Amino acid sequence: MKFIRKHASLALAILSIAAVGYRLFQSFLSREWDNPQDEMVARWDERLQPLREALPSGLDQIGYVDTSMVTGDPSAFDGEEFFLMQYSVAPVALDVGVRQEWIIGNFNNDVDFRGWLETRVGKYEIQSFGFGLYLIHKLDP
Amino acid sequence: MTLLLSFLGLAPRVLLGYWIVRQVWRTPESKNILIEIFAAGAVGFGASSLFSFLWIWSGLPLRGYAAMETILAIGVTGLMLIRDRKDISSVGQYLLLLRNAGGIWLLLLAIGTAFFAIGLILVNLEYPHGRMDAWTNWNVVSRFIYLGGEDWKNTFLRQLDHPDYPLFMAMNNAVTWSILQKSAVWGPIAFHALLAFFTAGLLFAFVDSFKGVQQASLAAVLFMTQPFAFGSSMTQYADFPLACIILGAGGFTLVYVETSEKGAAVLAGFLAGLAAWTKNEGAAFALIASILWLILSLRINRAAFRNYLYGLAFPLAVVILFKLFLAPSNDILSGAADVSKQILDARRYVDILGTGARTLWNLGEGPISLTGLIIAYALIVGGSRDKLFGGWVIGIIILLQLSAYFAIYLITPHDLDWHLETSINRLYLHVFPLALLWLFIWLKSPRELSKER
Incomplete structure (x- = not known):
């Protein structure tokens, strides 16, 4: 012992x-x-680069809409993509919804969001960045 | 190159932290040099985050702060090296005495450190941006501060996460990026990796100060060989930094109780305040520590609490200003509508305690239960005959901190199972290094065991 x-x-x-x-x-x-998982954030950040460059300067907040809002199914809201988006567009803060003059759209390819957008925001112009990412500008803020 | 610069960019803060510890503590014991060195991380990063926050809040550009801090660090280091050159040479002699610990212990310490480094690297390769909370709650704030310039306060407009979280980590990452002149992923990695080593080193240093190098080596090896330790560090959450700060505050409390060195009380207070600046759970620690220090001062020395308050005052003031004027309300406090029902629900107590016990048994996440190993080891070697009253104080701090977490789970507005599953192991992490300090202060050391007949 x-x-x-x-x-x-x-x-x-x-x-x-x-x-x-x-x-x-x-x-x-x-x-x-x-693990390719570690590339997710870097990949997303890279994917957002063109959209980030298209943002007008001086923005404090930008709207954010995704497929769940078009389909009316809040349970389908993709929180992970929301947070990735916020990380990538910092220092601009995301505001869920269509309140802001500028809005980021993150849609699945099979969703018809244009009609939904028109009823919510009226006239708008839109730029596409691939991967279902759009920059929407309300023409009647 | 960015990796090297990311580590070098931390050096000014660590240097300033070292000189702050040295000037405040003024310990006469050369053996405490290791505590001074390894406490420099938490103190330096903490002081820098407080001052840089006030700097940008007053409307000044962050880049200017980073430059000023670097120049100050170089200047102060140069002056102190000249002024303290005699002390530094005697310290060198103490460090050479560490060889007397025995080759086997130094070898085990070296291997443990190497495995710790490998663990940090492997986790970092898998998650260079940290785990999810890092980019939803912590590093995202750093980006707002660094990239936002005068619009950095947009961070408080963020939705669906926790814009009320304090800014210890965010400011440090932002300052590093200011030095690098880009928001490189290596910035946060270097910060968390360095803090991981400082935590292990600080644990070693505190145990060494009271129980000798062999016991210190055992404590550090046990800490560094837990997958839980290196895994948690590289999540890039605030939990590991908080664990380092709580270890520092608890360790300096122990030092004060045993030596009555005034500077130790000031540093304990400063680190307790920093805890609240690191994470909201740190506010509970600051409150618990403050109450204990008040009781200690009534028992030991009335000046103790005053000296503790000297250290606590600055970080606490910053936290209060931040919470009052900038941070939105907290989700738990604002969502806790009907707590009486939850408090009276016996099922919640069973769930919390049951999950707590299971998590504690599996803590460490190694192939063998760490808790089981420690119990077996304690039964074999027993407690030291050289009891330290400060050991009891640390034990009480740990118990009260865990009780505070229990209370938070009791009143949480979130789904309890979800809240437990996603956070309880991280809450244990907060007190893990301090618990190891308490344990290895209490247990017989290899030196004591070798002298037994």
């Missing part, structure tokens, strides 16, 4: 190191660190 007590601290340290070494080795082999 005395031997165990005397060497317990060494044993704990060695066991901890062995356990994490094994875990890191497994992580390395599984290539979790090479």
Whole structure:
């Protein structure tokens, strides 16, 4: 027992190191660190670059609408894409809805949003940036 | 090159933090040099975030602050190196004494540190932008501050997340980007990686100060080899920085209780205030620490609380100004409509305690239960005969902090299962390094065990 007590601290340290070494080795082999997930934010940021450049200067807020608003299904609101969008367009703050003069549209390709937009904002001009991304400018603010 | 510059860009803050700790504490013990070095991270980053926030709030450009801070750091470092050159050489002699710990312990410490670094790198490669909350709640604010210029306050217009969160991390990332002159992903990575090492180093330093290098090595190795530790650091959330700050505040509280060194009280107060500037849960810590310090001062020395307040005053004032004049209301406090029903619901107590116990058992996220290992180890080696009264104080701080979290879960307006699942392990992280400090102050050290007959 005395031997165990005397060497317990060494044993704990060695066991901890062995356990994490094994875990890191497994992580390395599984290539979790090479997961394409890590590209998501960078990819999104890159995708938003042309839209960001098209934003007029001096904007504090910009509207945001997505497919869920067109279909009237709030449960389909994509929170992750909203937050990615906010991260990418900072320092402009997103305002969900069509209150603002300038609005970002994030729509699925099969959604007919134009008629919906016309009933909500009246006359508007629109620029498309691919990937379902649009910059909408209300002509009757 | 950006990676190297990102780390170098942190150096002015760390240097200033070091000189602040040294000037405030004025400890006569050369053995405390490691505490001074590793506390420099939290103190330096904290002081910088407070001053840079006030700077931009007064309408001045952030780039000017970054330049001024860098020049100040270089100037102060030069002056202090000349003035303190005798102290620095005696410190070098102490560092050489660390070799007496024994080659095996230094080797284990080196391996543990290497594995910690590898763990940080692997998690970072998988999540270079951090996990989701990093880009929804934390780094997004840094972007508003750095890219927004005089319109940085647009950050408070953000919807669906937490625009009321304080700005410790956001200001630090924004200052780094000002130095880099771009919002590079390496900025936050360097900050969190450095803070991770400073946390491990600070734990080592505090334990070493009271129990020797071997016990300190064991504590640091145990901390660094938990996947939970390096994984949490590179999420780029505020939880790990808060854990570092709570460790610092608790550690300096321990130092004061054992030595009555006035500067330790001031630093404890400063770090307690910083906790509230880091994350909203830190406000609970600041309150708990302040009440404990008041009680301590009645028991030990009336001047203790006054000195603690000297440190607390500045960060607390900034937090109050921020909350009063800038931050929107908090989701939990504004949503807690009918708490009486929740408080009287016995099922909630069972759910919270049950999830808490399961999470505590699996804490560390290693292949072996960390809690089980620690219990087994404690039963084998037993408690140290050299009891420190300060150990009890730290234990009480941890218990009260966890109780505060329990209360938050009790009254949360969010779905309880969701709230527990998404946050409880991070709340344990806040007190994890401090709990290890408490544990290894309490347990017999290898040095004590080797002297046993």
